[in-house]
Amino acid sequence: MIILGIESSCDDTSVALLNITNKKIEILAELTASQIDVHKKYGGVVPEIAGRKHAEKIIPLVEEVLANGLQTTDYSKNKPDVIAVTSGPGLITGLIVGVETTKTLSYLWDVPIVSVNHIEGHIHSVLVESRKSKIKSHFEYPVEYPVLSLVASGGHTELILSKKENHYEKIGGTRDDAAGECFDKVAKLLGFDYPGGPKISEFAQKGNPEAIKFPRPMINSDDFDMSFSGLKTSALYWLRDNAKKLVNSYQLPITTKKNFCASFEQAIIDLLVTKTIKAVKKYNPKTVILGGGVSANKKLRNTLEQETQGLSTFYFPLSTYCMDNATMIAVASYHHAIKKEFTNWQDLQADPNWKIYE
Numbered sequence: 001m002i003i004l005g006i007e008s009s010c011d012d013t014s015v016a017l018l019n020i021t022n023k024k025i026e027i028l029a030e031l032t033a034s035q036i037d038v039h040k041k042y043g044g045v046v047p048e049i050a051g052r053k054h055a056e057k058i059i060p061l062v063e064e065v066l067a068n069g070l071q072t073t074d075y076s077k078n079k080p081d082v083i084a085v086t087s088g089p090g091l092i093t094g095l096i097v098g099v100e101t102t103k104t105l106s107y108l109w110d111v112p113i114v115s116v117n118h119i120e121g122h123i124h125s126v127l128v129e130s131r132k133s134k135i136k137s138h139f140e141y142p143v144e145y146p147v148l149s150l151v152a153s154g155g156h157t158e159l160i161l162s163k164k165e166n167h168y169e170k171i172g173g174t175r176d177d178a179a180g181e182c183f184d185k186v187a188k189l190l191g192f193d194y195p196g197g198p199k200i201s202e203f204a205q206k207g208n209p210e211a212i213k214f215p216r217p218m219i220n221s222d223d224f225d226m227s228f229s230g231l232k233t234s235a236l237y238w239l240r241d242n243a244k245k246l247v248n249s250y251q252l253p254i255t256t257k258k259n260f261c262a263s264f265e266q267a268i269i270d271l272l273v274t275k276t277i278k279a280v281k282k283y284n285p286k287t288v289i290l291g292g293g294v295s296a297n298k299k300l301r302n303t304l305e306q307e308t309q310g311l312s313t314f315y316f317p318l319s320t321y322c323m324d325n326a327t328m329i330a331v332a333s334y335h336h337a338i339k340k341e342f343t344n345w346q347d348l349q350a351d352p353n354w355k356i357y358e
């Protein structure tokens with residue numbers, strides 16, 4: 001089945017063409033246009049600008065991906081079997097561009113649509129083994145249920161239990177900021193460009209994670225919920241009391257900066273890992289999946305890998321598929337497509353608050 005994936009829920013316009021069967025996932029072509037350079041001067045994603053940039057990029061990307069993947073531009077001869085699009089959750093300004101493009105293509109080509117939830121995409125990102133590789137799909141891939149997924153990104157931090165395919169139950173998550181948002185906001189205080197998560201983890205590698213005692217809000221609470229906004233505030237107070245104030249950020253000597261980053265990163269990792277392992281002990285999942293942009297954090301991956309040993313099989317995505325991408329959207333659509341769970345173009349709508357769990 002040839003699936004065209006489209007993702008535009010935040011600041012990446014991404015298009016991918018995959019050939020998926022129940023034996024393999026083959027990436028025929030994939031392209032992503034990142035908007036980071038546009039948004040970084042504002043310190044975060046500006047929805048209005050994001051929408052305009054998606055609108056500028058999406059058709060050229062679709063054209064190029066189809067030309068590379070189908071090796072023809074004559075769509076009367078060759079076209080995708082299915083279009084998979086992220087319809088939510090995310091920024092409405094971006095979602096609407098992907099959704100309207102999909103509606104138009106579906107109408108023109110008479111091709112069915114699978115409306116994909118962005119979180120379901122991140123969960124399925126672990127199934128893509130490598131660019132252009134031919135691997136087994138999730139029907140034969142060793143993902144055994146129940147599955148516990150920790151999805152941590154700039155917009156989400158959720159613990160989701162799946163007892164079987166296409167079943168999603170939220171068992172916990174952040175009560176305020178997302179983990180990636182906390183990384184990004186504190187990174188901004190240090191003068192790092194958006195998104196600052198990767199920069200904090202780079203500095204953290206050479207720092208002492210025990211140098212500064214940051215709080216771990218809700219770490220001992222009885223549930224699987226987390227809180228990051230108190231941690232962010234205490235990072236701000238620490239900088240206010242210990243660092244030199246510049247116009248929009250704080251300056252620290254290099255060693256202190258590394259120690260600050262390591263200690264702050266450790267607090268986030270402790271929160272995420274403690275709650276995940278607590279959920280593993282309660283629900284005994286056969287598989288634990290880490291997805292979302294924060295899954296690019298090596299220390300988080302390594303810690304979860306160690307802590308899940310002997311309890312569950314642990315999967316995380318390849319670095320390329322940690323951040324938003326259309327490949328994971330196409331992969332997530334496959335099990336819907338084979339069951340013909342399609343949405344008519346007339347009914348397809350962008351839903352910025354779409355939740356996959358009841």
Ligand code: KG4
Binds near residue numbers: 180
């Ligand atoms: O999934 P994603 O691309 O977009 C959203 O759906 O939000 O995630 C982006 C987030 C940003 O907050 C970014 O700072 C964070 O992922 N991130 C990281 C790392 N790489 C990306 N956070 C911590 N450590 C990293 N290495």
Ligand code: ZN
Binds near residue numbers: 118153292323324
């Ligand atoms: Zn995402």
